[in-house]
Amino acid sequence: MVIFSGSFSVHFPTPGWYLWPATGQGFGVREAVTVTILSESWGQHLDLALQQDEHWMVAAPLFDITAEPEEAIAKIHLPNFISLQGDEVVISWFQVAPFKDEGMVLEQPTPVETFYAVLESPGFSLMGILLWITNGTRLSVPITSTTLIYYHPHPEDIKFHVYLISSDAVLAKAIDEEEDRFHGAHLQTSPLVEPLNFGSRYIVSVCAHLEIAPKAIELSYRSPGEIQPFSKIYAGQMKEPIQLKITDKRLGSMVWETLVKPVDVQLGAASAPPAFSGAAFVKEHHRQLQARMGDLGGVLDDLKDNEVVTENEKELVEQAQIWQTTNKTLLRIVENRRDQALELLYRSLKERDPYLVTYLRQPSLSP
Numbered sequence: 001m002v003i004f005s006g007s008f009s010v011h012f013p014t015p016g017w018y019l020w021p022a023t024g025q026g027f028g029v030r031e032a033v034t035v036t037i038l039s040e041s042w043g044q045h046l047d048l049a050l051q052q053d054e055h056w057m058v059a060a061p062l063f064d065i066t067a068e069p070e071e072a073i074a075k076i077h078l079p080n081f082i083s084l085q086g087d088e089v090v091i092s093w094f095q096v097a098p099f100k101d102e103g104m105v106l107e108q109p110t111p112v113e114t115f116y117a118v119l120e121s122p123g124f125s126l127m128g129i130l131l132w133i134t135n136g137t138r139l140s141v142p143i144t145s146t147t148l149i150y151y152h153p154h155p156e157d158i159k160f161h162v163y164l165i166s167s168d169a170v171l172a173k174a175i176d177e178e179e180d181r182f183h184g185a186h187l188q189t190s191p192l193v194e195p196l197n198f199g200s201r202y203i204v205s206v207c208a209h210l211e212i213a214p215k216a217i218e219l220s221y222r223s224p225g226e227i228q229p230f231s232k233i234y235a236g237q238m239k240e241p242i243q244l245k246i247t248d249k250r251l252g253s254m255v256w257e258t259l260v261k262p263v264d265v266q267l268g269a270a271s272a273p274p275a276f277s278g279a280a281f282v283k284e285h286h287r288q289l290q291a292r293m294g295d296l297g298g299v300l301d302d303l304k305d306n307e308v309v310t311e312n313e314k315e316l317v318e319q320a321q322i323w324q325t326t327n328k329t330l331l332r333i334v335e336n337r338r339d340q341a342l343e344l345l346y347r348s349l350k351e352r353d354p355y356l357v358t359y360l361r362q363p364s365l366s367p
Helices: 048-052 169-181 262-271 278-284 286-292 297-305 311-318 323-335 339-352 354-360
Strands: 007-012 016-020 025-029 033-040 056-058 062-068 073-079 094-100 116-120 126-132 145-152 159-166 185-187 201-205 211-213 216-218 231-234 242-248 254-260
Touching: 007 016, 007 354, 025 033, 062 073, 073 126, 094 116, 145 169, 145 254, 159 169, 159 201, 159 242, 278 286, 278 323, 278 339, 286 323, 286 354, 297 311, 297 323, 297 339, 311 323, 323 339, 339 354
Parallel strands: none
Antiparallel strands: 007 033, 016 025, 025 073, 033 062, 056 126, 062 126, 073 116, 094 126, 145 159, 145 185, 159 231, 201 216, 201 242, 211 231, 242 254
Protein backbone atom coordinates (compact mmCIF):
# COMPACT_ATOMS: atom_id res chain seq x y z
CA MET A 1 0.00 0.00 0.00
CA VAL A 2 1.29 3.47 -0.90
CA ILE A 3 1.31 5.98 1.97
CA PHE A 4 -0.12 9.25 0.67
CA SER A 5 -2.28 11.63 2.67
CA GLY A 6 -3.53 13.57 -0.38
CA SER A 7 -4.94 16.33 1.82
CA PHE A 8 -4.58 19.99 0.85
CA SER A 9 -5.87 23.17 2.47
CA VAL A 10 -5.39 26.83 1.52
CA HIS A 11 -6.84 30.21 2.45
CA PHE A 12 -7.55 32.75 -0.31
CA PRO A 13 -7.63 36.12 1.48
CA THR A 14 -9.16 38.43 -1.14
CA PRO A 15 -11.44 38.28 -4.22
CA GLY A 16 -9.68 37.28 -7.42
CA TRP A 17 -8.48 34.35 -9.49
CA TYR A 18 -6.18 31.74 -7.94
CA LEU A 19 -4.31 28.83 -9.51
CA TRP A 20 -3.36 26.06 -7.10
CA PRO A 21 -0.31 24.25 -8.60
CA ALA A 22 -0.37 21.45 -6.01
CA THR A 23 -3.69 20.17 -7.41
CA GLY A 24 -3.85 21.82 -10.84
CA GLN A 25 -7.12 23.55 -9.94
CA GLY A 26 -8.17 27.16 -10.38
CA PHE A 27 -10.65 29.11 -8.26
CA GLY A 28 -12.63 32.26 -8.98
CA VAL A 29 -13.18 33.82 -5.55
CA ARG A 30 -15.77 36.45 -4.56
CA GLU A 31 -14.51 36.93 -0.98
CA ALA A 32 -12.07 35.46 1.53
CA VAL A 33 -12.45 31.68 1.66
CA THR A 34 -10.73 28.53 2.95
CA VAL A 35 -10.70 25.59 0.55
CA THR A 36 -9.90 22.02 1.58
CA ILE A 37 -9.29 19.25 -0.94
CA LEU A 38 -8.86 15.52 -0.36
CA SER A 39 -7.58 13.31 -3.17
CA GLU A 40 -9.75 10.20 -3.54
CA SER A 41 -9.65 6.93 -5.50
CA TRP A 42 -12.02 6.34 -8.42
CA GLY A 43 -11.82 2.61 -7.75
CA GLN A 44 -13.45 3.06 -4.34
CA HIS A 45 -16.35 5.20 -5.57
CA LEU A 46 -17.09 4.50 -9.23
CA ASP A 47 -19.55 1.70 -9.92
CA LEU A 48 -17.72 -1.45 -11.05
CA ALA A 49 -19.93 -1.75 -14.14
CA LEU A 50 -18.82 1.72 -15.28
CA GLN A 51 -15.17 0.90 -14.59
CA GLN A 52 -15.43 -2.07 -16.97
CA ASP A 53 -17.59 -0.32 -19.60
CA GLU A 54 -15.43 0.58 -22.64
CA HIS A 55 -17.61 3.63 -23.30
CA TRP A 56 -16.57 5.29 -20.01
CA MET A 57 -13.10 6.56 -19.15
CA VAL A 58 -11.66 8.41 -16.17
CA ALA A 59 -10.45 11.77 -17.49
CA ALA A 60 -9.17 13.48 -14.34
CA PRO A 61 -8.33 13.01 -10.67
CA LEU A 62 -11.15 12.59 -8.15
CA PHE A 63 -11.33 15.26 -5.44
CA ASP A 64 -13.45 15.85 -2.36
CA ILE A 65 -13.73 19.66 -2.30
CA THR A 66 -15.13 21.78 0.52
CA ALA A 67 -15.16 25.56 0.94
CA GLU A 68 -15.96 27.82 3.87
CA PRO A 69 -18.01 29.80 3.05
CA GLU A 70 -19.28 27.92 -0.03
CA GLU A 71 -20.85 30.99 -1.65
CA ALA A 72 -17.39 32.61 -1.86
CA ILE A 73 -16.46 30.39 -4.83
CA ALA A 74 -17.80 31.68 -8.18
CA LYS A 75 -16.24 28.98 -10.35
CA ILE A 76 -13.75 26.12 -10.33
CA HIS A 77 -11.39 24.92 -13.05
CA LEU A 78 -11.13 21.14 -12.69
CA PRO A 79 -7.96 19.71 -14.31
CA ASN A 80 -8.15 16.90 -16.85
CA PHE A 81 -5.47 15.07 -18.81
CA ILE A 82 -7.38 14.53 -22.09
CA SER A 83 -5.65 16.10 -25.08
CA LEU A 84 -7.89 18.24 -27.32
CA GLN A 85 -5.41 18.29 -30.19
CA GLY A 86 -6.85 16.92 -33.42
CA ASP A 87 -10.40 15.61 -33.70
CA GLU A 88 -10.22 12.37 -31.71
CA VAL A 89 -12.13 13.82 -28.75
CA VAL A 90 -15.46 15.66 -28.84
CA ILE A 91 -16.18 18.30 -26.17
CA SER A 92 -19.66 16.87 -25.50
CA TRP A 93 -18.05 13.65 -24.25
CA PHE A 94 -16.89 15.40 -21.04
CA GLN A 95 -19.08 14.87 -17.97
CA VAL A 96 -18.46 16.22 -14.47
CA ALA A 97 -19.36 13.51 -11.96
CA PRO A 98 -20.31 14.80 -8.47
CA PHE A 99 -21.06 12.10 -5.88
CA LYS A 100 -24.06 13.21 -3.80
CA ASP A 101 -26.37 11.54 -1.31
CA GLU A 102 -28.41 10.04 -4.15
CA GLY A 103 -25.27 8.72 -5.87
CA MET A 104 -23.24 9.88 -8.84
CA VAL A 105 -24.91 12.63 -10.89
CA LEU A 106 -23.53 13.58 -14.32
CA GLU A 107 -23.36 17.25 -15.28
CA GLN A 108 -22.17 19.02 -18.42
CA PRO A 109 -19.24 21.38 -17.69
CA THR A 110 -19.42 24.93 -19.05
CA PRO A 111 -17.14 25.07 -20.94
CA VAL A 112 -14.26 22.61 -21.52
CA GLU A 113 -10.88 24.15 -22.31
CA THR A 114 -7.41 22.70 -22.86
CA PHE A 115 -6.33 21.02 -19.60
CA TYR A 116 -9.47 21.89 -17.58
CA ALA A 117 -13.26 21.95 -17.38
CA VAL A 118 -15.17 24.87 -15.88
CA LEU A 119 -17.84 24.61 -13.17
CA GLU A 120 -19.72 27.85 -12.50
CA SER A 121 -21.52 28.45 -9.17
CA PRO A 122 -20.40 24.96 -8.13
CA GLY A 123 -21.80 22.71 -5.46
CA PHE A 124 -19.27 20.99 -3.21
CA SER A 125 -18.83 17.25 -2.95
CA LEU A 126 -16.70 14.42 -4.19
CA MET A 127 -16.22 15.20 -7.90
CA GLY A 128 -14.16 14.37 -10.97
CA ILE A 129 -14.41 14.22 -14.76
CA LEU A 130 -15.46 11.23 -16.87
CA LEU A 131 -15.40 10.84 -20.64
CA TRP A 132 -18.26 9.19 -22.56
CA ILE A 133 -16.65 7.68 -25.66
CA THR A 134 -19.18 7.17 -28.42
CA ASN A 135 -17.05 4.74 -30.41
CA GLY A 136 -16.62 2.53 -27.35
CA THR A 137 -12.82 2.27 -27.43
CA ARG A 138 -10.42 4.04 -25.12
CA LEU A 139 -7.40 3.19 -27.27
CA SER A 140 -8.03 6.14 -29.58
CA VAL A 141 -8.18 8.73 -26.76
CA PRO A 142 -5.02 10.88 -26.55
CA ILE A 143 -3.91 12.05 -23.11
CA THR A 144 -1.22 14.44 -21.98
CA SER A 145 1.47 12.43 -20.24
CA THR A 146 4.78 12.74 -18.45
CA THR A 147 7.77 10.58 -17.58
CA LEU A 148 9.36 10.42 -14.15
CA ILE A 149 12.82 8.94 -13.51
CA TYR A 150 14.27 8.20 -10.08
CA TYR A 151 17.83 7.16 -9.28
CA HIS A 152 18.56 4.66 -6.48
CA PRO A 153 22.24 4.48 -5.48
CA HIS A 154 23.98 1.20 -4.75
CA PRO A 155 27.75 0.48 -4.69
CA GLU A 156 27.41 -2.48 -7.06
CA ASP A 157 24.17 -2.07 -9.00
CA ILE A 158 22.63 1.38 -9.53
CA LYS A 159 18.90 1.27 -10.28
CA PHE A 160 16.51 3.58 -12.10
CA HIS A 161 12.71 3.62 -11.81
CA VAL A 162 10.90 4.89 -14.92
CA TYR A 163 7.21 5.90 -14.71
CA LEU A 164 4.89 6.77 -17.59
CA ILE A 165 1.82 8.53 -16.21
CA SER A 166 -0.94 10.95 -17.13
CA SER A 167 -0.24 14.64 -16.44
CA ASP A 168 -1.61 14.85 -12.90
CA ALA A 169 0.13 17.05 -10.33
CA VAL A 170 -1.30 15.13 -7.36
CA LEU A 171 -0.31 11.76 -8.83
CA ALA A 172 3.23 13.00 -9.51
CA LYS A 173 3.46 14.24 -5.92
CA ALA A 174 2.28 10.87 -4.59
CA ILE A 175 4.95 9.05 -6.61
CA ASP A 176 7.56 11.55 -5.48
CA GLU A 177 6.66 10.96 -1.83
CA GLU A 178 6.71 7.19 -2.25
CA GLU A 179 10.12 7.25 -3.98
CA ASP A 180 11.44 9.58 -1.29
CA ARG A 181 10.51 6.99 1.35
CA PHE A 182 12.96 4.62 -0.34
CA HIS A 183 15.63 7.30 -0.93
CA GLY A 184 15.01 7.73 -4.65
CA ALA A 185 16.40 10.94 -6.20
CA HIS A 186 14.27 12.55 -8.94
CA LEU A 187 16.24 13.23 -12.14
CA GLN A 188 15.08 16.11 -14.36
CA THR A 189 14.50 15.03 -17.96
CA SER A 190 12.96 16.41 -21.14
CA PRO A 191 9.13 16.29 -21.27
CA LEU A 192 6.99 14.30 -23.67
CA VAL A 193 6.07 16.51 -26.62
CA GLU A 194 3.10 14.68 -28.17
CA PRO A 195 0.09 13.17 -26.36
CA LEU A 196 0.00 9.39 -25.97
CA ASN A 197 -2.95 7.02 -26.28
CA PHE A 198 -4.76 5.73 -23.22
CA GLY A 199 -4.51 1.94 -22.85
CA SER A 200 -1.68 1.61 -25.37
CA ARG A 201 1.50 -0.25 -24.49
CA TYR A 202 4.90 1.41 -24.62
CA ILE A 203 8.34 -0.20 -24.60
CA VAL A 204 11.12 1.16 -22.39
CA SER A 205 14.54 0.38 -23.87
CA VAL A 206 18.16 1.04 -22.87
CA CYS A 207 21.62 -0.17 -23.85
CA ALA A 208 21.62 -3.84 -24.85
CA HIS A 209 23.77 -5.01 -21.92
CA LEU A 210 21.52 -3.58 -19.20
CA GLU A 211 18.66 -5.42 -17.51
CA ILE A 212 15.18 -3.93 -17.51
CA ALA A 213 11.92 -5.28 -16.09
CA PRO A 214 9.25 -4.99 -17.19
CA LYS A 215 10.04 -3.69 -20.66
CA ALA A 216 6.44 -2.83 -21.53
CA ILE A 217 4.28 -0.27 -19.70
CA GLU A 218 0.57 0.19 -20.34
CA LEU A 219 -0.50 3.82 -20.14
CA SER A 220 -3.40 3.68 -17.69
CA TYR A 221 -4.68 5.76 -14.80
CA ARG A 222 -4.44 4.78 -11.16
CA SER A 223 -5.46 7.22 -8.47
CA PRO A 224 -2.85 8.70 -6.10
CA GLY A 225 -2.44 6.35 -3.15
CA GLU A 226 -2.67 3.25 -5.36
CA ILE A 227 0.45 1.32 -6.40
CA GLN A 228 1.83 2.79 -9.63
CA PRO A 229 3.57 0.55 -12.22
CA PHE A 230 7.12 1.37 -13.33
CA SER A 231 10.06 -0.16 -15.18
CA LYS A 232 13.20 -0.91 -13.19
CA ILE A 233 16.59 -0.59 -14.91
CA TYR A 234 19.74 -2.17 -13.46
CA ALA A 235 22.73 -0.05 -14.53
CA GLY A 236 25.63 -1.69 -12.68
CA GLN A 237 28.23 0.87 -11.61
CA MET A 238 27.23 3.12 -14.54
CA LYS A 239 30.57 4.19 -15.95
CA GLU A 240 29.08 5.26 -19.30
CA PRO A 241 26.06 7.37 -20.37
CA ILE A 242 22.73 5.56 -20.73
CA GLN A 243 20.27 6.39 -23.49
CA LEU A 244 16.66 5.76 -22.50
CA LYS A 245 13.91 5.46 -25.10
CA ILE A 246 10.17 4.87 -25.02
CA THR A 247 8.50 3.58 -28.18
CA ASP A 248 4.91 2.81 -29.12
CA LYS A 249 4.70 -1.01 -29.17
CA ARG A 250 2.07 -1.15 -31.90
CA LEU A 251 3.44 1.54 -34.21
CA GLY A 252 7.13 1.11 -33.44
CA SER A 253 7.59 4.90 -33.32
CA MET A 254 9.74 6.55 -30.67
CA VAL A 255 7.76 8.92 -28.43
CA TRP A 256 10.47 10.00 -25.97
CA GLU A 257 14.19 9.71 -25.31
CA THR A 258 16.74 11.08 -22.89
CA LEU A 259 20.42 10.67 -22.08
CA VAL A 260 21.54 10.08 -18.48
CA LYS A 261 25.23 10.64 -17.83
CA PRO A 262 27.20 9.54 -14.75
CA VAL A 263 27.49 13.20 -13.73
CA ASP A 264 23.67 13.45 -13.74
CA VAL A 265 23.52 10.63 -11.21
CA GLN A 266 26.16 12.31 -9.05
CA LEU A 267 24.21 15.57 -9.12
CA GLY A 268 20.98 13.72 -8.39
CA ALA A 269 22.50 12.07 -5.36
CA ALA A 270 23.98 15.38 -4.18
CA SER A 271 20.64 17.17 -4.58
CA ALA A 272 18.62 14.49 -2.78
CA PRO A 273 17.31 16.10 0.43
CA PRO A 274 18.68 14.84 3.73
CA ALA A 275 16.46 12.74 5.94
CA PHE A 276 13.80 15.08 7.30
CA SER A 277 13.40 15.45 11.06
CA GLY A 278 9.96 16.35 12.35
CA ALA A 279 11.46 17.02 15.78
CA ALA A 280 13.87 19.56 14.30
CA PHE A 281 10.97 21.17 12.42
CA VAL A 282 8.98 21.70 15.64
CA LYS A 283 12.03 23.15 17.42
CA GLU A 284 12.92 25.44 14.52
CA HIS A 285 9.36 26.75 14.06
CA HIS A 286 8.34 26.92 17.72
CA ARG A 287 7.38 30.60 17.53
CA GLN A 288 5.36 30.23 14.31
CA LEU A 289 3.56 27.13 15.58
CA GLN A 290 2.64 28.85 18.81
CA ALA A 291 1.10 31.70 16.80
CA ARG A 292 -0.52 29.74 13.96
CA MET A 293 -1.73 26.31 15.12
CA GLY A 294 -5.52 26.13 14.96
CA ASP A 295 -8.02 23.55 16.25
CA LEU A 296 -5.99 21.09 18.33
CA GLY A 297 -8.75 18.56 19.01
CA GLY A 298 -7.51 15.95 16.54
CA VAL A 299 -3.85 16.61 17.38
CA LEU A 300 -4.50 16.07 21.08
CA ASP A 301 -6.32 12.81 20.31
CA ASP A 302 -3.34 11.63 18.24
CA LEU A 303 -0.86 12.49 20.98
CA LYS A 304 -2.96 10.83 23.67
CA ASP A 305 -3.37 7.67 21.55
CA ASN A 306 0.43 7.54 21.18
CA GLU A 307 0.91 8.16 24.94
CA VAL A 308 2.69 11.47 24.39
CA VAL A 309 0.24 13.32 26.66
CA THR A 310 -1.86 12.02 29.52
CA GLU A 311 -5.60 12.59 29.95
CA ASN A 312 -4.87 15.24 32.60
CA GLU A 313 -2.44 17.05 30.29
CA LYS A 314 -4.96 16.90 27.45
CA GLU A 315 -7.57 18.53 29.70
CA LEU A 316 -5.04 21.15 30.81
CA VAL A 317 -4.48 22.19 27.19
CA GLU A 318 -8.20 22.21 26.44
CA GLN A 319 -8.97 24.40 29.47
CA ALA A 320 -6.83 27.31 28.24
CA GLN A 321 -9.04 30.30 27.49
CA ILE A 322 -6.94 31.84 24.67
CA TRP A 323 -5.94 29.75 21.67
CA GLN A 324 -2.35 31.05 21.71
CA THR A 325 -2.12 29.93 25.35
CA THR A 326 -3.49 26.54 24.25
CA ASN A 327 -0.72 26.25 21.66
CA LYS A 328 1.94 27.38 24.12
CA THR A 329 0.82 24.86 26.73
CA LEU A 330 0.84 21.97 24.26
CA LEU A 331 4.28 22.86 22.90
CA ARG A 332 5.72 23.13 26.41
CA ILE A 333 4.39 19.69 27.35
CA VAL A 334 5.60 17.96 24.18
CA GLU A 335 9.01 19.66 24.14
CA ASN A 336 9.65 18.33 27.66
CA ARG A 337 9.46 14.82 26.18
CA ARG A 338 12.08 13.24 23.93
CA ASP A 339 12.45 13.95 20.20
CA GLN A 340 10.13 11.04 19.43
CA ALA A 341 7.27 13.03 20.97
CA LEU A 342 8.12 16.03 18.76
CA GLU A 343 8.20 13.71 15.76
CA LEU A 344 4.70 12.47 16.57
CA LEU A 345 3.46 16.05 16.95
CA TYR A 346 4.89 16.91 13.53
CA ARG A 347 3.24 13.89 11.91
CA SER A 348 -0.12 14.79 13.42
CA LEU A 349 0.16 18.41 12.26
CA LYS A 350 1.19 17.31 8.77
CA GLU A 351 -1.87 15.07 8.54
CA ARG A 352 -4.38 17.48 10.06
CA ASP A 353 -3.04 20.86 8.90
CA PRO A 354 -0.91 20.13 5.81
CA TYR A 355 -1.15 23.68 4.50
CA LEU A 356 0.44 25.12 7.66
CA VAL A 357 3.27 22.57 7.54
CA THR A 358 3.86 23.14 3.80
CA TYR A 359 3.85 26.89 4.37
CA LEU A 360 6.38 26.72 7.19
CA ARG A 361 8.66 24.36 5.25
CA GLN A 362 9.26 26.98 2.57
CA PRO A 363 12.99 27.85 2.64
CA SER A 364 12.27 31.58 2.79
CA LEU A 365 10.48 31.13 6.13
CA SER A 366 13.36 29.50 7.97
CA PRO A 367 14.42 31.62 10.94
